[in-house]
Amino acid sequence: MTVRLQGVHKGFVTEAGRIEALRGLDLEVHAGEIYGVIGVSGAGKSTLVRCINRLERPDAGRIEVDGVDLATLEGAELRRVRQRIGMVFQHFNLLRSRTVAGNVALPLEVTGRPRREIQERVAELLEWVGLAGRADSYPSQLSGGQKQRVGIARALANRPDLLLCDEPTSALDPETTASVLDLLRRVRDEMGLTILIITHEMAVVRAICDRVAVVESGRVVEEGPAARMLVEPASAAARRLLGFAEGSVHLPERPAPVPGEQARLLELRFVGEVARQPVITHLVRRFPVTANILGGQIDRLAGAPFGVLLVELTGGESELEGAIAYLREAGVAVGELQKEVGGR
Numbered sequence: 476m477t478v479r480l481q482g483v484h485k486g487f488v489t490e491a492g493r494i495e496a497l498r499g500l501d502l503e504v505h506a507g508e509i510y511g512v513i514g515v516s517g518a519g520k521s522t523l524v525r526c527i528n529r530l531e532r533p534d535a536g537r538i539e540v541d542g543v544d545l546a547t548l549e550g551a552e553l554r555r556v557r558q559r560i561g562m563v564f565q566h567f568n569l570l571r572s573r574t575v576a577g578n579v580a581l582p583l584e585v586t587g588r589p590r591r592e593i594q595e596r597v598a599e600l601l602e603w604v605g606l607a608g609r610a611d612s613y614p615s616q617l618s619g620g621q622k623q624r625v626g627i628a629r630a631l632a633n634r635p636d637l638l639l640c641d642e643p644t645s646a647l648d649p650e651t652t653a654s655v656l657d658l659l660r661r662v663r664d665e666m667g668l669t670i671l672i673i674t675h676e677m678a679v680v681r682a683i684c685d686r687v688a689v690v691e692s693g694r695v696v697e698e699g700p701a702a703r704m705l706v707e708p709a710s711a712a713a714r715r716l717l718g719f720a721e722g723s724v725h726l727p728e729r730p731a732p733v734p735g736e737q738a739r740l741l742e743l744r745f746v747g748e749v750a751r752q753p754v755i756t757h758l759v760r761r762f763p764v765t766a767n768i769l770g771g772q773i774d775r776l777a778g779a780p781f782g783v784l785l786v787e788l789t790g791g792e793s794e795l796e797g798a799i800a801y802l803r804e805a806g807v808a809v810g811e812l813q814k815e816v817g818g819r
């Protein structure tokens with residue numbers, strides 16, 4: 476299912492006055508894609524999701540799913556489209572009085588499926604999310620990760636084409652997050668759903684998103700492939716959200732460079748093949764500079780290695796320029812940071 480938002484506006488009237496939650500938001504999600512929407516609290520992410528499933532009606536703009544403008548639909552037509560959209564919530568939203576099976580059955584009961592069919596579908600879904608043995612448990616007897624698996628099974632019950640996930644792993648620990656993200660990836664790979672996922676976690680973007688939009692004050696301020704965004708975000712909002720060092724970093728006091736030399740503090744980001752290569756080793760062999768690695772991590776991004784290194788390069792000015800140009804040519808994104816020496 477494709478989703479396309481054009482010029483969407485949504486405001487709310489509050490005691491303190493009118494709040495414009497969405498101010499001309501544009502977005503395009505392709506079929507079969509896992510699309511991340513990131514933004515700080517209050518940016519308008521939840522309102523965006525609520526407009527896509529028409530829990531809210533936008534004040535202006537178009538919201539097209541598979542080319543049909545949702546804003547114009549009413550009654551049975553709107554219900555039909557909404558059935559093709561599943562929702563996964565941060566706090567799972569399970570009914571405490573119902574068993575696991577009862578929770579997954581709920582949307583099937585609402586759409587009036589026959590009892591036999593409901594039983595079969597629920598069993599199939601619980602098997603699929605790895606909870607076949609827990610059908611008769613109650614939500615209070617499950618871990619957070621298990622509750623979210625029930626939430627995902629429930630969202631899939633009516634065989635939707637689109638899954639909207641609002642901070643699906645924010646209430647989970649890192650290990651459980653990874654397994655829930657694996658499950659969402661399987662939902663896309665094996666069932667072919669399109670997934671729109673709201674998150675403020677870089678781990679989510681890194682693990683499963685194909686493309687990402689950064690939302691700020693009700694608008695998309697940057698959009699593009701997750702791999703590019705994680706290496707070279709263009710906007711200040713994306714840099715903040717994706718955990719880039721802010722302008723300057725505190726470092727312990729160290730000897731000053733010798734006269735004629737300078738020290739430059741660099742943040743290096745690399746994705747794919749270049750992350751496997753000993754770029755820094757090559758650099759110090761080729762250029763008369765020293766490299767002091769101050770921190771970093773090598774991770775994986777959608778299966779490819781992804782690294783961030785904080786490095787101090789010391790040497791003569793032109794040698795440093797040459798070394799930085801060499802890094803850029805090798806496919807490394809180079810950001811320069813200011814040093815604040817001494818204690819905080």
Ligand SMILES: Nc1ncnc2c1ncn2[C@@H]1O[C@H](COP(=O)(O)OP(=O)(O)OP(=O)(O)O)[C@@H](O)[C@H]1O
Nearest residue numbers: 487489494496514515516517518519520521522523
């Ligand atoms: N029903 C409502 N009534 C009044 N104001 C609202 C309503 N829903 C959202 N808002 C306001 O709209 C703005 C955007 O809210 P929204 O919940 O969409 O942001 P968000 O990015 O999802 O933030 P969070 O991550 O905190 O949920 C906020 O200023 C919020 O207070």
